[in-house]
Amino acid sequence: MKIVLIRHGITVTNKKKIFSFDDSLLAEEAYPMLDELKPRLKEFASFKVYSSPFKRALQTAEYLGLKNIQTDKRLQEYNFGIFKGFTFEEAQAKYPIEAKNWIENNDTIAPPDGETSFDHFKRTAEFLEETALKDEDIIIVTHYGTITMALAWALDNFSLRNKFAPKNSAISILEVFLSDNKNEIAYKGIETVNAF
Incomplete structure (x- = not known):
């Protein structure tokens, strides 16, 4: 299965390098960047869609034309x-x-x-483990910190979380393989990072 991670479009707080509020909104500059991403998402049209419940992630998912968006608090940005x-x-x-x-x-x-960084990692990993065992291709619209935690999860190494820098309106793709009896993850890895 594939997990396509999309970082939300740029916000005013991103531009000012401010620790964002939960209700931070997309900046006007976000939309042209998201327009560039739209054609790339056609190959993932059948994927199930999840999003952080924060406004900037939901705005991004909706603007990209993603359908049947399910939110999950475990996908929120670092607190x-x-x-x-x-x-x-x-x-x-x-x-x-x-x-x-x-x-x-x-x-x-x-x-x-x-919250601690490890708490953020744990909730992100819990969501990913749970959804991976369903063996469905998914899109996740989320935040910088949550994507870095997902990438560290894919490499089974929490300490690598600071080695990634996902850009606004970019995607990172993980691939997960289940064991033959599909009751555990046999292999996971990073297919592409910050690719359009």
């Missing part, structure tokens, strides 16, 4: 907690201790009211 709405530099200035602790060990330390 930056009290850092939402700030640039990294602003968060450091306003919450110096919390930002320092988080940067030094975000695997196990969360921003206040947020």
Whole structure:
């Protein structure tokens, strides 16, 4: 089976390098970029579609003309907690201790009211394991952080999550093979990253 990961179109908060709010919307510049992606998606027309429930992901899925979109909270972006709405530099200035602790060990330390990186990985992996065992080709419209976690899941290595940089309005493709009795994943890997 194939898992096609689409990062949502660019937002105003992406442009300003702000930790996005859950309801951040697409910027006007997102639409021409998404128009370029539309023809590439024709080969995935029969795929089942999932999306993060955040507005920017749903706006992207709808603009791309994807149908029967199912949302799942496990596909949400990393929860930056009290850092939402700030640039990294602003968060450091306003919450110096919390930002320092988080940067030094975000695997196990969360921003206040947020989540750890490993929690984000676990929920992403849980969704992917669950859907992979259904052996259906799927499209997932989601976020930068969730895609990096999915790519790390494909390589069975959480520590590789920071080695990827999925672009707005781009796709990454994973391939998953089940065991002969289809009750476990036999092999998974990355087919293409940031491909149009």
